[in-house]
Amino acid sequence: MPELPEVETTRRGIAGRLTGAAICEVIVRNPKLRWPVPGNLDEILAGQTLQAIERRAKYLLFRFKHGTLIVHLGMSGSLRVLSTDTPVEKHEHIDLVFSNGQRLRYRDPRRFGAFQWTVEPPEKHPLLCKLAPEPLSGEFNTDYLAKALAGKKIAIKPAIMDQHLVVGVGNIYASEALFRAGIVPQRPANRLSAEEILRLVDAIRAVLKEAIAAGGSTLRDYVDSDGNAGYFTVNSYVYGLAGKPCRVCGSPIQTLRQGQRATFWCPHCQH
Known part of the structure; x- marks a missing residue:
């Protein structure tokens, strides 16, 4: 953050x-x-x-x-x-x-x-020269993501948070995008089908666009240039909602730790 x-x-x-x-x-x-x-x-x-x-x-x-x-x-x-x-x-x-x-x-x-x-x-510059494509750019598409995931055996959630694969998909947005794509966060990255990769690309773009429109997310310190908090998480589907009913199916939202970060998902809507 x-x-x-x-x-x-x-x-x-x-x-x-x-x-x-x-x-x-x-x-x-x-x-x-x-x-x-x-x-x-x-x-x-x-x-x-x-x-x-x-x-x-x-x-x-x-x-x-x-x-x-x-x-x-x-x-x-x-x-x-x-x-x-x-x-x-x-x-x-x-x-x-x-x-x-x-x-x-x-x-x-x-x-x-x-x-x-x-x-x-x-x-x-050393800080920028090795960064992956922007998720809202034309470079980030299904062909690119399929090739980038092909050799990765790690779970899909930490994979899409890797700045060398795609930039800017933080913890909140990774959980929310995977929910919308119907993909369980523990799935090996190289086991996604072409259809799932298409859904994931669309979901990442949609979640980030909605988050920008909502002014981002405030968990602790972040405020925008006018001092306002971001309110994207007010309408989260899974993030921060462990034990609460899924807004789509009513199943309790699950949570676990992946790479020292909290992950949230719906066991019924994501497979």
Whole structure:
């Protein structure tokens, strides 16, 4: 957390308010994130105009003429657009102050996020160069997924959470997509039929699109750029509902641990 829907929600919330504005100042209160924040980030960015904010997997790419600021929200990070006089609170480590009077503030209690600068094309950066296709792109289709799963004997749920297979399908969205595709999460990935792979591709896309529309999911710290929680899990079919009746068939939702993560499924609707 945050996963693809939360990061995309954040991108959409800040891009329209910041793109085209110049950075007046970068304030780094605590540079000790997952990797140290560059000590000269203010010197690099001051006076530069933000050309675009893009997303690659769970990374935000702040595009400038002379390079790209790569931002990752980690496990507990969030970005909010605030007025320039908003008081600083605990865990608020970085401010980007813009010429249009807006201030982008980064909050991260666990400090597992990242602010990294690159002058190279970001797709060549070590953090991004080995990432799999985007699940909402044309590259992620049934042919691709069939080939990617062919040699994998691991269970299908951890397989689709692997960023080298497809990016951005976090724990919540993996459980929900497998439910919609009617596939039990313990199934070996290389045992899915062509029809099941087709259903899974469609389900992953549908779940992620719905999650983006709902502002993502909030379990602990995540809020969007306006400070609002995501509400996708309010209408979950299986996630977090262990022991409760399935919304489709009424069977009790089951749970187990897979790769240190909680998995939820319906034993009647998924096979």
